[in-house]
Amino acid sequence: MASIQFNAVTKRWGDFFGVRELDLAVADQEFLVLLGPSGCGKTTTMRMVAGLEEPSSGEIFIGDDLVNDMPPRERDIAMVFQNYGLYPHMSVRDNIGYPLKVRGIPREDAQKRIDAAAAKVELGPFLERKPAQLSGGQRQRVALARSLVRTPRVFLMDEPLSNLDAKLRVTMRAELKHLHHELRITTIYVTHDQMEAMTLATRVGVMNKGVMQQLAPPEEVYNDPANMFVAGFIGSPSMNLVHGDLVDGTFRAEGVAVPGIGGGSRTGVVLGIRPEDLRVVGPGQGVFDAPVYSSELTGESTLVTFNVGGRHVCARGDRHFRCEIGEVVGVAVDPQRAYLFDAATENRIRL
Amino acid sequence: MNAVATSLSRPVVTPEAARRRQRAQRRRAVLKVLEVGVLLFVAALIVFPIAWMVMTAFKTPITVYSYTIWFQPTLDNFREVFNPRWGIAQKVVNSTIIACSTVVIAIPIAVSAAYAFSRLQFPLKRVTFQWILLTQFIPAVTIVLPFYVMFRKLGLLDTYAALIIVDLAIVLPYAIWTIKGFIDAIPLEAEEAAIIDGASRLRVIWDIVVPMARPGILTAAIFCFILTWNEFLFGYLLSRQKAVPLPVGIIGFLLERGPVWELIAATGIIITIPMFFFALIIQRHFTKGMNLGAVR
Numbered sequence: 001m002a003s004i005q006f007n008a009v010t011k012r013w014g015d016f017f018g019v020r021e022l023d024l025a026v027a028d029q030e031f032l033v034l035l036g037p038s039g040c041g042k043t044t045t046m047r048m049v050a051g052l053e054e055p056s057s058g059e060i061f062i063g064d065d066l067v068n069d070m071p072p073r074e075r076d077i078a079m080v081f082q083n084y085g086l087y088p089h090m091s092v093r094d095n096i097g098y099p100l101k102v103r104g105i106p107r108e109d110a111q112k113r114i115d116a117a118a119a120k121v122e123l124g125p126f127l128e129r130k131p132a133q134l135s136g137g138q139r140q141r142v143a144l145a146r147s148l149v150r151t152p153r154v155f156l157m158d159e160p161l162s163n164l165d166a167k168l169r170v171t172m173r174a175e176l177k178h179l180h181h182e183l184r185i186t187t188i189y190v191t192h193d194q195m196e197a198m199t200l201a202t203r204v205g206v207m208n209k210g211v212m213q214q215l216a217p218p219e220e221v222y223n224d225p226a227n228m229f230v231a232g233f234i235g236s237p238s239m240n241l242v243h244g245d246l247v248d249g250t251f252r253a254e255g256v257a258v259p260g261i262g263g264g265s266r267t268g269v270v271l272g273i274r275p276e277d278l279r280v281v282g283p284g285q286g287v288f289d290a291p292v293y294s295s296e297l298t299g300e301s302t303l304v305t306f307n308v309g310g311r312h313v314c315a316r317g318d319r320h321f322r323c324e325i326g327e328v329v330g331v332a333v334d335p336q337r338a339y340l341f342d343a344a345t346e347n348r349i350r351l
Numbered sequence: 352m353n354a355v356a357t358s359l360s361r362p363v364v365t366p367e368a369a370r371r372r373q374r375a376q377r378r379r380a381v382l383k384v385l386e387v388g389v390l391l392f393v394a395a396l397i398v399f400p401i402a403w404m405v406m407t408a409f410k411t412p413i414t415v416y417s418y419t420i421w422f423q424p425t426l427d428n429f430r431e432v433f434n435p436r437w438g439i440a441q442k443v444v445n446s447t448i449i450a451c452s453t454v455v456i457a458i459p460i461a462v463s464a465a466y467a468f469s470r471l472q473f474p475l476k477r478v479t480f481q482w483i484l485l486t487q488f489i490p491a492v493t494i495v496l497p498f499y500v501m502f503r504k505l506g507l508l509d510t511y512a513a514l515i516i517v518d519l520a521i522v523l524p525y526a527i528w529t530i531k532g533f534i535d536a537i538p539l540e541a542e543e544a545a546i547i548d549g550a551s552r553l554r555v556i557w558d559i560v561v562p563m564a565r566p567g568i569l570t571a572a573i574f575c576f577i578l579t580w581n582e583f584l585f586g587y588l589l590s591r592q593k594a595v596p597l598p599v600g601i602i603g604f605l606l607e608r609g610p611v612w613e614l615i616a617a618t619g620i621i622i623t624i625p626m627f628f629f630a631l632i633i634q635r636h637f638t639k640g641m642n643l644g645a646v647r
Contacts (some may be wrong), residue, residue, distance in 0.1 A: 033625055051546075051547075052543055052546070052547070072546050072547050072549075073546065073547075073548075073549035073550065073551070078547065079543075079544065079545065079547045081540045081543070081544060082540075083538060083540050084540075085538075085540035085541055085543060086540055086541070086543075087545070087558075087559060087562075087563075088541075088563065089562040089563055089565075098545070098548050098550075098558075099548040099549055102545075102549040102550045102554065102558075103549050123595075143544075146548070149630075156547075183370055333633030340366070
């Protein structure tokens with residue numbers, strides 16, 4: 001088990017920066033989730049830890065070892081791939097045992113460890129099958145068992161659940177969380193699914209365009225976003241972001257005035273409020289009135305979208321709430337739960 | 352409107368519709384007969400010479416020139432072919448040594464080259480690959496003479512080495528190209544997984560790439576064997592007595608009194624037998640290879 005340290009690491013291909021000047025410290029036993037849209041540099045970051053990609057500049061440490069020039073097999077890591085990366089010509093047993101075989105672990109010892117790893121992910125009855133004879137979830141378990149058969153210093157997981165169907169993904173997510181709790185191996189987990197990030201992570205690193213936007217525990221990323229990108233990326237439906245101005249502590253935009261924001265006067269700001277922090281009330285009872293654009297029942301709640309000065313603003317209402325499209329309702333805003341951003345730099349304005 | 356409604360609820364066959372359907376059926380039947388006819392004709396064109404060779408091989412010297420298909424088959428020709436005065440046994444040995452050596456040398460080279468062309472980055476990669484393929488377009492006849500001169504200077508005329516070298520030049524481009532196609536289809540992830548699991552580059556090739564490209568490697572090997580086994584032109588010009596390959600050996604049956612057709616045919620069958628078995632293996636492995644595929 002080990003910590004991981006990035007010092008000013010950059011990865012570039014010609015003029016394109018995959019990762020730019022990244023400083024990152026992953027603590028021992030931590031479960032770090034790298035989250036971001038495709039092409040944000042999260043996978044590149046992980047592949048540099050694995051040694052499948054070489055950094056263009058900067059230093060990477062695993063434990064106390066500078067690993068920049070260390071080949072993958074000496075790094076003592078294990079990785080789970082998006083498409084599982086199984087060996088189709090080998091049985092499940094041989095797939096799981098491959099890291100041991102390569103390292104010359106004696107057969108008897110290896111068999112014991114294969115059985116133990118397979119038992120941990122409930123693959124016992126499938127050991128003699130070929131990967132092609134397994135379902136997607138079982139294949140993912142084989143990949144998992146292969147990565148934990150050797151108890152590596154670091155686990156790397158590259159979107160391991162993205163090929164599974166929605167229901168299985170939730171089950172496997174819980175299993176991963178349980179496994180990490182049991183094994184306590186430092187893990188870097190790459191995903192574009194914010195739900196996985198929120199549920200699994202000790203800390204979430206939100207990345208965009210090769211730059212780390214915010215690195216914090218999940219609740220902090222959700223409740224205290226560092227900038228507009230993080231605010232908009234985390235949460236579903238995503239945070240409402242309305243461009244306007246601040247006049248004597250009141251936020252003003254076309255069709256909206258939200259008092260009690262504070263911070264004096266300022267032009268070119270963006271007000272951010274999560275749908276779950278807006279309440280639908282009777283006309284005239286809220287901060288502003290607006291016509292309903294659409295109303296969607298998701299089961300656990302009702303998503304109500306309003307038309308506010310030509311923009312769409314979404315509120316999450318009670319699951320028993322019903323309204324007609326075109327009906328004018330009031331919208332109540334809790335100013336304490338509103339975020340203010342600079343429209344030009346997209347950085348958070350802290351009041 | 353009414354008619355539509357009825358036809359939707361319960362199909363009514365009008366006499367006109369029935370006639371139309373009958374005509375369509377008749378047209379399909381005629382097309383089918385034509386199709387089968389054309390296929391049979393083409394098949395006959397291909398099969399006839401082979402059938403003729405097989406029959407000739409079992410005929411006595413007297414019946415060879417008759418067109419009858421009712422004759423008393425005999426195995427005398429096969430016995431006669433191995434009579435030491437024709438030297439066919441030695442030529443079977445020669446061809447076997449040359450073809451096997453070529454395949455055994457060509458396949459490891461081709462796998463390495465194919466892997467490099469598929470996975471590695473190196474200067475002039477594209478150009479090199481194109482040139483390797485371009486060598487296939489040079490008519491063999493045009494380079495036979497330089498080869499002859501070269502081997503004479505090297506003192507290699509009438510040796511296995513000379514024929515193996517030439518055959519390697521003939522089969523390698525094809526083998527590299529075939530195997531590269533199969534390696535291209537292997538997902539990179541499997542290789543990366545093996546690297547992370549602790550395998551060296553060579554180990555990855557041996558443990559992961561070779562087994563997954565097996566159908567391609569096997570196919571390439573068999574085709575290389577067939578090409579080499581049947582090679583005539585270079586074998587004819589670069590050998591005298593010791594290294595004469597089997598197809599060239601047939602020339603020995605062209606006597607002053609005329610060709611000995613029944614012995615030529617018998618030798619032809621001996622040449623064909625390994626091809627026949629290889630064709631079966633290829634067929635089996637191809638269907639297997641397609642089922643194996645990559646696991647997603």
